[in-house]
Amino acid sequence: MKNPKLITSGSLILDIKSLHLFVLLIMSMLKTICYKSKINKTLQLLEFEALFNQTQLKNDSHNITGFLVIRNDEFFQVLEGNPTIIDTVYEDIKKDHRHTNITEFLNTSISQLSFKTFDIGYSVIKDADTLYSLQQFVSNLDQQKHGNRTLILEIIEALLSDH
Secondary structure, three states: OOOEEEEEEOOOEHHHHHHHHHHHHHHHHHEEEEEEEOOOOOOOOHHHHHHHHHHHHHHHOOOOEEEEEEEEOOOEEEEEEEEEHEEEEEEEHHOOOEEEEEEEEEEEEEEOOOOOOOOEEOOOOOOOHHHHHHHHHHHHHHHHHHOOOHHHHHHHHHOOOOO
C-alpha cells in the first residue's frame, strides 16, 4: 500500500509539507516588466476607451499591479505580478496592433510589489498613491541595481512634466 503522505511523479517524491512549501514558493515569486511603445496612429478615441477598460478588467482579474500612462503618442507601462501571467500579458501586448515599436526596459524577478493596484492615466499622474508607488518602484530598482534605472527615471520625469 502506498504511503498517502507521499506524492510521486517519475523520480520526484514529495511529502505534503514539502509540496505545500513548494507551492508557497512558486506563488510568492513576482515579476515586473516595464516598456514603452508607440501608439498605432490609426487608433480612434473609442478604441482608447476600450483598451483602458479591457486593461483594467484583465489586470484586476489576474492580480496584476502597475500603471499605464499615455502621453502624446506613447504608452509607458509597468506590470507586476505572477511571472507566468505577466509573461502571457506581455506577449499579448507585443502582438496587439495598437502598440508599435515596443521598447522593453525591464523584465526581471522582484521580491515585492511596488504598486497596490493597476492605475491608468491619460496624461500626468496626479494621484499621490501612484506617485508614492513610482518612488517605491524606482527605489526597488536601486536596491536590485538594474541597468536601465536612469532611463526609466528619465521617462517617468518626462511623463510627469507638463512640457
